Amino acid sequence: MSTAAQGAGAPRAHCTVDADGRTTFRVALRSAGRPRLALVPRTRKNAPEPPTHLLDLEPHGGDEGGLRAVLDPLPALAEGRWDAYLMREPDAVRERLRPGLRDLRALVDGSLRERPSPVAVRVPYVTKDGFLAVRAWLRAAHAEAGRLDLADGTMTVHARLHGAELSDDAAALLRLRSDRSTTCSFPLRTEGGVFSFTAPFGELTGRTPGDQVWDAFLRPAADAPLVRIGRLLDDLADRKTVCVYPALTVGEAVVRPYYTVDNDLAVEVTAVH
Missing domain, CATH: 2.60.40 (Immunoglobulin-like)
Structure with missing residues (x-):
């Protein structure tokens, strides 16, 4: 046809x-x-x-x-x-x-x-x-990102979990896109299905040579599948060029959080040459 x-x-x-x-x-x-x-x-x-x-x-x-x-x-x-x-x-x-x-x-x-x-x-x-x-x-489940605060070389993400429940051992992760075995874990502050976490950007820089991208996830429980953190639940179909965050210089790198083409949260690390 x-x-x-x-x-x-x-x-x-x-x-x-x-x-x-x-x-x-x-x-x-x-x-x-x-x-x-x-x-x-x-x-x-x-x-x-x-x-x-x-x-x-x-x-x-x-x-x-x-x-x-x-x-x-x-x-x-x-x-x-x-x-x-x-x-x-x-x-x-x-x-x-x-x-x-x-x-x-x-x-x-x-x-x-x-x-x-x-x-x-x-x-x-x-x-x-x-x-x-x-x-x-x-x-299957989704962690909806809300306010994102950048201060003193850190990123604090506020979010709400949908389609699953948070356990006492829930954690946020940033996973290196080029090597999924490399992750950084961050403890949560929780209240019901609402949670927040703070990621010091210094933990991401210098882990591997060259430029890097880290994708943001939530692990609701120790044995649960990872849940992508993103922003889907409003009237914007494409967020990447709408929600633009400033870049921060951290050591020998420039770090910038952003939303991907699928509206998922990620962090870009660019080495300063």
Whole structure:
């Protein structure tokens, strides 16, 4: 099935997300056929491609016309990016959808609501080339980063755990991306599912020659799988260029925390030459 030309005349879809994670798409289009909205996953390297998710577009709005499709919270979308298309008939050529109004107000304080396992997140957004897409995350558990304080060569991270429980021996870890056996562990300060930890950057510098990247994790219990620390539970699909932290000089290195392309927290260490 091929895709249609992606010109300025592409149809538009408005979307609204509610507090339960339900997304409603509205397309200003009249149709006597069986139109559908298709969410098509982008191919991820070395991963099987999930099937296209099809939603029926049904008339709504009475005499005003238009079509509506509802993406319910379940089943959860596989983690990744899903491009939105219009199919005017089941076997029709797919047409990329342009974004209309996006009402994401229900997502702004999403980190304050308890999330069961698995933690499923969806954020409609506009692609770099101006089309509508949905960013999805799906994780057994998730540690949502909040305030991040930088002072005196340290980073203090405040976060909340979703989809799991903290034990008395829980700890935060920074793991070297180029060698996963190399980690630095930091004790937690906890209150319920909320926790914080302080990482002295001096413990990261000079561990290995050259530039380094350290990924941030939480270990909820001694025998539990690692949980990625990131920031997913609001209305931002791409945080890397939005939440930018200053670089600190620590000894012979420059250290900067940042959010990855998947909105996960990491620390970059660059040797000063």
